[in-house]
Amino acid sequence: MVEEEFNVYIEDSEGNIIVDKTMTSLENGFIDFWLPRDRTYLVRIEHEGRMVESEISTFEEDATCITTMQF
Template identity: 40%
Template sequence: MRSWVLSVSAAVLLLASGCAGGSAEGEALLREHGLEGASAEEVVERLDRTHEDRAAGLAGSVTYDEVVLTDDGSEAVLPLPEDRFYLAVAPWTTTTHECFHHSLSGCQGELVGEEFDVRVTDDAGRVLLDRTLTSYENGFVGLWLPKDITGTLEITSDAGTATQQVSTSADDPTCLTTMRLA
């Protein structure tokens, strides 16, 4: 009984906070693309990993506090968790592109299917992430980090190492394409 009450409470909070823009149009867009009932984090991870959304005409952009999905004039806005920041990182060796808000359907990095050792340490020296990740079909690795921190991101692969200061505040990019491996 308690889990049912929690589920209903969570659903009410999502609707009240503007999930899917609170519109029938947004709900229909999510349903059409098989995203109905998915959390914002699940939507971001699903769309960032493949090119399926591109072929289906779905576009998505990640900002500090929401993911905005569009398709043929329809729009759905999903709030991101208050405490988590999505940073899409595309390490590169020869070619990159400029980016600020990560496009789940438009950004394409150079190194697809590559393994990277990824380490994020905050300014206090705490390790926030230390894992081996494989880049998606779009050449990016997706990192869920705490909001409003500053720290150091280090990425290492067979192609080399890149280190860069990162921040996760409202004024910071959700797309990082400046880490050249050398």
């Protein structure tokens, strides 16, 4: 999904909103996020009436590239 607009919402485990905006995917189809380490987040992404939601974390052993959130 190259250069498509997505509504992105990211909240940490304490309820702090980290991202709440419309973002455009890059030429490679990815959206880049830099999130603080050692936390857990709820990520919700919406596109053309579809929504996907997942919990991700940024602890030392966690993946730095997540590609499993598919519509």
